[in-house]
Amino acid sequence: MKTWKTVTADMAETHALGRNIGEAAAGNTVILLDGDLGAGKTTLTQGIAMGLGVKKNVTSPTFTILKIYHGRLTLNHIDAYRLEGASQDLGFDELLEDDGVTVIEWPDFAGELIPDEYLKISIHLLENDSREFIFEACGKQYEALLEEIA
């Protein structure tokens, strides 16, 4: 497992960080976003979408659980907050096997959906508007991705 840490000072910097991730991402990628309410998970996802060439504005999928966007690659944006672990029957596991990039907010509620290999990003609130992003790459594909981002 490889790790990396970075800090952003505001929303624009978080968008730029996400954009780097989106630009570096290949197909069949799973990114887990951990962090409290308002930490910046959806904001980072907006940047990832930009990096994937998605033109539509990414909004919080909380009430729909899943939103799909089309760019250079498909972005599957899942907010597992309301799943409370009940992910088995929704067929989301098939999504994770397609050639897109799947971003999962609240992975602790995603239960069996979480694959063995992934890039996990934990977001912490610092002073003012700063956010700390801790990256953990599990698996060779994700270590290579993190090399490109870091």
Ligand SMILES: Nc1ncnc2c1ncn2[C@@H]1O[C@H](COP(=O)(O)OP(=O)(O)OP(=O)(O)O)[C@@H](O)[C@H]1O
């Ligand atoms: N450095 C920063 N990075 C990201 N967001 C920031 C930053 N500074 C301020 N913000 C603000 O913090 C909020 C983050 O909200 P966001 O919806 O991205 O959080 P979230 O982690 O997805 O929350 P939820 O758990 O409700 O889905 C936004 O209003 C954003 O403008």
Ligand SMILES: [Mg+2]
């Ligand atoms: Mg969110």
